[in-house]
Amino acid sequence: MDGRxxxxxxxxxxxxxxALTVGAGGGVAWFLLRYPRVASPNxxxxxxxxxxxxxxxxxxxxxxxxxxxxxxxxxxxxxxxxVPGTEGAGGQRFGxxxxxxxxxxxxxxxxxxxxxxxxxxxxxxxxxGVTRRGRAMFPVMPYPRYRALSETDAEAIxxxxxxxxxxxxxxxxxxxxxxxxxxVRTLPEPFVPRPPPDRSSPVAYGRYLTTIAGCSxxxxxxxxxxxxQGMEYAGGAAFDVPRAGRVQSANITPxxxxxxxxxxxxxxxxxxRDPTSAGTRRLLPRDRRLNTIMPWTMFAGMTDEDLGAIYAxxxxxxxxxNQVARFSGAS
Ligand code: HEC
Ligand code: HEC
Numbered sequence: 001m002d003g004r005x006x007x008x009x010x011x012x013x014x015x016x017x018x019a020l021t022v023g024a025g026g027g028v029a030w031f032l033l034r035y036p037r038v039a040s041p042n043x044x045x046x047x048x049x050x051x052x053x054x055x056x057x058x059x060x061x062x063x064x065x066x067x068x069x070x071x072x073x074x075x076x077x078x079x080x081x082x083v084p085g086t087e088g089a090g091g092q093r094f095g096x097x098x099x100x101x102x103x104x105x106x107x108x109x110x111x112x113x114x115x116x117x118x119x120x121x122x123x124x125x126x127x128x129g130v131t132r133r134g135r136a137m138f139p140v141m142p143y144p145r146y147r148a149l150s151e152t153d154a155e156a157i158x159x160x161x162x163x164x165x166x167x168x169x170x171x172x173x174x175x176x177x178x179x180x181x182x183x184v185r186t187l188p189e190p191f192v193p194r195p196p197p198d199r200s201s202p203v204a205y206g207r208y209l210t211t212i213a214g215c216s217x218x219x220x221x222x223x224x225x226x227x228x229q230g231m232e233y234a235g236g237a238a239f240d241v242p243r244a245g246r247v248q249s250a251n252i253t254p255x256x257x258x259x260x261x262x263x264x265x266x267x268x269x270x271x272x273r274d275p276t277s278a279g280t281r282r283l284l285p286r287d288r289r290l291n292t293i294m295p296w297t298m299f300a301g302m303t304d305e306d307l308g309a310i311y312a313x314x315x316x317x318x319x320x321x322n323q324v325a326r327f328s329g330a331s
Contacts, residue, residue, distance in 0.1 A: 031182075031185070032185075035136070035185035035186050035188075036129070036130050036134065036136040036185045036186070036187070036188040037186075037188065037189060037190065038124065038128050038129075038130045038134065038188050038189075038190055039124070039128075039190040039191075040120075041118060041120030041121045041123070041124045042119075042120035042123060042124070043118075043120055044119075044120065045119055046119045046155045046158055046159055048159045048162075052152075052155065052156045052159045053156070053159050053160050053163055055152075055153065055156040055160075056153075056155075056156035056157045056158070056159050056160025056161070057160045057163075058301070059153055059156060059157055059160075059212070060157050060160050060161065061298060061301060062298055062299060062300075062301035062302050063209055063212060063213050063299075063302060063306065064146065064149075064157065064212045064213065064214075065213065065214070065295050065298045065299075066088075066109070066157065066161070067082055067087055067088065067298065068082075068295050068298055069092055069106045069141075070087075070088050070089070070090050070092070070106045070107065070108075070109050071083065071086045071087050071088060071089060071090075071092070072086035072089070072091060072092070073092070073242075075241070075242040075243045075244070075291065076243065076282060076283060077282055077283060078283060078287075078291060078292075078296070078297070079291070079292055079293075079294065079295060079296040079297045080241075080242070080291070080293065080295075080297075081297045082297075085165075085167070086167070087110070087164055087165070088108070088109045088110040088113075088161060088164040088167070089108050089110055089113075089167035089169045090105065090106045090107045090108040090109065090113065090169060090171045091105060091106060091108075091169060091171055092105070092106040093105055094106075094140050097240070099225060100138070100140060101138070101176060101177045101180040102138065102174065102175050102176035102177045102180065102181070103174065103175050104138060104140045104141075104174040104175075105171050105172050105173070105174055106141075106171070107141075107171055108167065108169050108170075108171050109161050109164070110161070110164040110165060110166045110167045110169075111161075111162060111164060111166040112166035112167055112168045112169070113167075113169070113171070114161070114162075115166075116132065117132050119155075119158050119162075122158045122161070123154055123155065123158055123191070124191065125137070125141075125143070126143060126146050126149070126154060126157065126158070127143060127146050127147050127149060127154055127191035128143060128147075128188050128189065128190060128191045129141070129143035129144075129187060129188035129189070130188045136184045136185045136186075136187060136188050137174075137184070137188070138174070138176055138180065138184050138187075139187060142214055142217070143188070144187075145211055145212060145214055145217070146212060147189065147191060147192075148194070148208065148211045148212055149194070149212055150194045150195060150196045150197060150208075151193040151194060151195075152196055153196070153212075154191075197209075199305075199309075202308060202309045202312035202313070203309075203312050203313050203316055205306075205309040205313075206308075206309035206310045206311070206312045206313025206314070207313045209306055209309055209310050209313075210310050210313050210314070213299070213310070215233070215252070215310070216232060216233060218237060218239075218249050218293075218294070219233045219234070219235050219237065219249045219250070219251075219252050220232050220233060220234065220237065221234070221235070221236040221237045221249075222237065230318075230320070231320060231322070232253075232317060232318070232320075233251070233252050233253045233259075233314065233317050233320070234251050234253050234255075234259070234320035234322040235248065235249045235250045235251035235252065235259075235322060235324040236248055236249065236251070236322060236324045237249045239293050241291045241292060241293050243288060243291075244288040244289060244290075244291040245288075245289045245327070245328060246328045247291075247292050247293060247294075247326060247327060247328075248324050248325060248326055248327075248328070249294070249324070249326075250324055250326055251320065251322050251323075251324050252314055253314070253317055253318065253319045253320045253322075254314065254315050254317065254319045255319035255320055255321050255322070256319075257321065257323075258320075258321050258322055258323045258324070259319060259320065259322075260314070261319060265308055265311050265312075268307065268311045269304055269307045269308060269311070272296065272299055272300050272302065272307055273300060274296075289327060290327055292326075292327075
């Protein structure tokens, strides 16, 4: 999360900002009325079944990894597994050291945090980026990628988070700096309901899963907040791991020398099943340098079909030659 967002947004929106400053009073009023552009929340209650909740549990924990951000993480263990009892309770902080234009706190999405919210309001927040009260969220809450969710998958996630153990935890409000606190209003977009992904095509299904899992956000290096064109999935984005050192994301393009080009499908899937990915292992101080923010513990729960589809999709992205040293702290 090394400033992927801010530069991009600043660039694309600065024109609008200048227009507003010049237009002054009338323009500001118009702007505040027009944005955020969101539809009223869908009034329909989700028809909840055990299968829908199970699908939501799977997506929220192992693919879209909502729980990765909305829980407390144990950075004394490999890949920062979730501290039991904090699932969905929020509080994780995302600050300026990540290149963000403010300080953000993941919300409490257990039923204690969302007791006032209708199903439609939660759906709208996940896919459209506005809170119940209509406040535009900054995409550190990654709603732009959740816009790709099929309608059923989005509903499944809502059905699941309704079943989390309620944790009464007050979360500090997120704080956005000027001018982003104004510009953020232009980012939400109404959700366009989508049909389920086509599972008969591993590449299409893999693209869907890769999108909602956010692989590209971590595996593409950015400059002043903007993903570098031509470097998609080529790795090299740097992250500070709490209580560890620096880690750089791997090159997962199909380049044979520097990427995963010579990885057979079975090896790719097995990489996610590695026992060290179980996250139960407490790390000794000297192993800490090999700790990582790659959510191995969460993705390890993906099915062979889904990991295979992600693999199939990643074979189709442009191979990029880019040698990455993943762990700089290690000898
Ligand atoms: C990369 C971290 C991250 C991930 C992944 C993530 N969120 Fe969030 N989420 C946040 C942050 C940070 C906020 C607070 C944003 C703000 O206050 O502007 C938030 C806010 C929310 C809110 C608004 C709640 C409120 O009280 O305002 C909901 C609902 C939500 N997230 C649900 C989800 C769901 C469901 C998923 C998975 C599909 C998810 N989030 C994935 C970071 C994340
Ligand atoms: C939060 C950031 C983050 C996300 C999200 C993420 N990765 Fe990673 N990934 C990393 C980092 C950092 C590394 C390097 C350190 C390591 O190996 O754990 C890495 C390593 C890897 C490796 C190991 C490569 C090797 O040479 O051993 C693979 C494979 C991989 N990621 C695939 C994926 C896929 C597929 C997704 C999406 C399903 C994904 N990653 C999502 C940060 C991320």
